[in-house]
Amino acid sequence: xxxxxxxxxxxxxxxxxxxxxxxxxxxxxxxxxxxxxxxxxxxxxxxxxxxxxxxxxxxxxxxxxxxxxxxxxxxxxxxxxxxxxxxxxxxxxxxxxxxxxxxxxxxxxxxxxxxxxxxxxxxxxxxxxxxxxxxxxxxxxxxxxxxxxxxxxxxxxxxxxxxxxxxxxxxxxxxxxxxxxxxxxxxxxxxx
Amino acid sequence: xxxxxxxxxxxxxxxxxxxxxxxxxxxxxxxxxxxxxxxxxxxxxxxxxxxxxxxxxxxxxxxxxxxxxxxxxxxxxxxxxxxxxxxxxxxxxxxxxxxxxxxxxxxxxxxxxxxxxxxxxxxxxxxxxxxxxxxxxxxxxxxxxxxxxxxxxxxxxxxxxxxxxxxxxxxxxxxxxxxxxxxxxxxxxxxxxxxxxxxxxxxxxxxxxxxxxxxxxxxxxxxxxxxxxxxxxxxxxxxxxxxxxxxxxxxxxxxxxxxxxxxxxxxxxxxxxxxxxxxxxxxxxxxxxxxxxxxxxxxxxxxxxxxxxxxxxxxxxxxxxxxxxxxxxxxxxxxxxxxxxxxxxxxxxxxxxxxxxxxxxxxxxxxxxxxxxxxxxxxxxxxxxxxxxxxxxxxxxxxxxxxxxxxxxxxxxxxxxxxxxxxxxxxxxxxxxxxxxxxxxxxxxxxxxxxxxxxxxxxxxxxxxxxxxxxxxxxxxxxxxxxxxxxxxxxxxxxxxxxxxxxxxxxxxxxxxxxxxxxxxxxxxxxxxxxxxxxxxxxxxxxxxxxxxxxxxxxxx
Numbered sequence: 001x002x003x004x005x006x007x008x009x010x011x012x013x014x015x016x017x018x019x020x021x022x023x024x025x026x027x028x029x030x031x032x033x034x035x036x037x038x039x040x041x042x043x044x045x046x047x048x049x050x051x052x053x054x055x056x057x058x059x060x061x062x063x064x065x066x067x068x069x070x071x072x073x074x075x076x077x078x079x080x081x082x083x084x085x086x087x088x089x090x091x092x093x094x095x096x097x098x099x100x101x102x103x104x105x106x107x108x109x110x111x112x113x114x115x116x117x118x119x120x121x122x123x124x125x126x127x128x129x130x131x132x133x134x135x136x137x138x139x140x141x142x143x144x145x146x147x148x149x150x151x152x153x154x155x156x157x158x159x160x161x162x163x164x165x166x167x168x169x170x171x172x173x174x175x176x177x178x179x180x181x182x183x184x185x186x187x188x189x190x191x192x
Numbered sequence: 193x194x195x196x197x198x199x200x201x202x203x204x205x206x207x208x209x210x211x212x213x214x215x216x217x218x219x220x221x222x223x224x225x226x227x228x229x230x231x232x233x234x235x236x237x238x239x240x241x242x243x244x245x246x247x248x249x250x251x252x253x254x255x256x257x258x259x260x261x262x263x264x265x266x267x268x269x270x271x272x273x274x275x276x277x278x279x280x281x282x283x284x285x286x287x288x289x290x291x292x293x294x295x296x297x298x299x300x301x302x303x304x305x306x307x308x309x310x311x312x313x314x315x316x317x318x319x320x321x322x323x324x325x326x327x328x329x330x331x332x333x334x335x336x337x338x339x340x341x342x343x344x345x346x347x348x349x350x351x352x353x354x355x356x357x358x359x360x361x362x363x364x365x366x367x368x369x370x371x372x373x374x375x376x377x378x379x380x381x382x383x384x385x386x387x388x389x390x391x392x393x394x395x396x397x398x399x400x401x402x403x404x405x406x407x408x409x410x411x412x413x414x415x416x417x418x419x420x421x422x423x424x425x426x427x428x429x430x431x432x433x434x435x436x437x438x439x440x441x442x443x444x445x446x447x448x449x450x451x452x453x454x455x456x457x458x459x460x461x462x463x464x465x466x467x468x469x470x471x472x473x474x475x476x477x478x479x480x481x482x483x484x485x486x487x488x489x490x491x492x493x494x495x496x497x498x499x500x501x502x503x504x505x506x507x508x509x510x511x512x513x514x515x516x517x518x519x520x521x522x523x524x525x526x527x528x529x530x531x532x533x534x535x536x537x538x539x540x541x542x543x544x545x546x547x548x549x550x551x552x553x554x555x556x557x558x559x560x561x562x563x564x565x566x567x568x569x570x571x572x573x574x575x576x577x578x579x580x581x582x583x584x585x586x587x588x589x590x591x592x593x594x595x596x597x598x599x600x601x602x603x604x605x606x607x608x609x610x611x612x613x614x615x616x617x618x619x620x621x622x623x624x625x626x627x628x629x630x631x632x633x634x635x636x637x638x639x640x641x642x643x644x645x646x647x648x649x650x651x652x653x654x655x656x657x658x659x660x661x662x663x664x665x666x667x668x669x670x671x672x673x674x675x676x677x678x679x680x681x682x683x684x685x686x687x688x689x690x691x692x693x694x695x696x697x698x699x700x701x702x703x704x705x706x707x708x709x710x711x712x713x714x715x716x717x718x719x720x721x722x723x724x725x726x727x728x729x730x731x732x733x734x735x736x737x738x739x740x741x742x743x744x745x746x747x748x749x
Contacts, residue, residue, distance in 0.1 A: 041675070044671075045667075045671055046672070046675045046678065056678060056682075058678075058679075126678050126681065127674050127681065128677055128681050144674075144677060167292070169292055169295075171663075172290070173656075173662075174652065174656045174658075175656065177649055177652045177653055177656060178619070
């Protein structure tokens, strides 16, 4: 009988200690928010363009975590869908065309002599990349612009262009050797 | 100190390497000479690692030979001086031989007939032995000197490293065809040595080692002769004064030559160090972590020219070679000289070439637009037939075969990487494992592609991988910044909303409070009205009373 009691007590004690440890850990190491949302958000391109139908990348990340389709981000493009599919262990699907087409990176440019200083684009910019004040000319900080297009519709005088960013010798990249017919023939071969 | 042997054999060796046919005798027979200067030059503003220089001349301005025309304003960079006297014709995008074929910013000069007007281009210094390190470094910076071995890293920045014990002079020149360092050492060993002594003084190095391959016996013997003369001179000053004085002779760094067996790429900085010292530079560290500084022969010669002759870097020794060249050899060529000018001067048959090689055949670049100018990095130009029946280096593109995992490339890699693994990962665009395989340790020497039996353009695959990984990193950084800015904006908008709500709430509360106060306050308006009403009431009541008494009186009468 005594042995039975000792065994029971021991087990109860162990259960209690482990239980309180777990309880303490769940309070102490509580994760704020859903960690998968942050991981999804890290993959999204952060253009904050809203083409997916959400007001920014974070809300879309939350929607994906809640089960929305992963193919609604045109700026992320194919590579983005691939990365998301890998993260979430899903099938790679084609980009949803109702959201828009994948395009080369763009930057907003204000035709400054036409700007009337209405501040509407400043309010529309999701990353605060336009500077200016009421009745004074506005301009875009090109390095901060994500090319999201959101400043274009509010402009009452249509003075914002969205040109594709041109490649310069500084940001030029070596092409995929498989896609070029004439790769750099260095080192040159000895031909006998 | 002086009893040490002048010539030593290399202690170490490095993994891999290849033995391509050398073709050096084509160009190393003739003496160094100069060319008539071209009438039109295009001088790129970026001929070095770092930021592009900013032009400080205007279109139409007349510049003198050696005049500063573009300066380094911030960060890493190098000055650029006019290689000839002439008129600035234009400043803007020009074809400068960038691998992309895209135009880059350059200054176009048209030569006038007054050359060599100004003989002293840089401010005059005292003799370098009496100058401070800072002044000497400044002089090198002003002269626009960069590493002329091909990497074009600004020399002044490299000479800032502290705790240097040994200066290694890289005279390996391991690539086929190139002979400019070889010729320079044969003809002007004492100038190169003086340049190395200046560099050694700047970094307080105690020994100078000339590292050279054993396929340049003439250069070795002329170097040895020059070093012997210096040692004898030092000895005689010591002998005459009894013991070494605290000045020059006693503190002079020792000079030695280390000879390495000929093997490509022994001229790579880390390979040279491994050959000379037997030690490997740790990953992600600079040679300075071993107390070493490596400088190229041509760089040291330009240091000599800047410090002793006050000459800025406006020209360099270039090997002009190849089977189509009339009188191949080494020539002083001003920066900005176009290949078209050289094709004319050396009577190259344009029908037989579709491309020239800028640099060596292993690491250089094939150039088919002959408007490309000579820059600070151009050490060699090869004009070879496009196709040939004789055994020689030719330019020929062929579709490559599949990788057969023969591991020849692994045995050739001087950095001990696994080139076939790098190829597979780059080919299938798996950037993460590609980086983990050590892609960024690859020096792009081309040894792997040279031995590849399938003739895969391996180096191109590595460059592709490197630039894709760099792009992804830049995009990630940009996305991170955009995310922060977006979140800050959300926070700012939320705060503004909250503040507005607070303000409204506060205003509403104040109104309510005021209303309450008015009701409670006895000295308030309402109270005054109430009092007035009270008074009226009382008056009315008094009036009514008197009337009733009158009425009753009347009634009594």
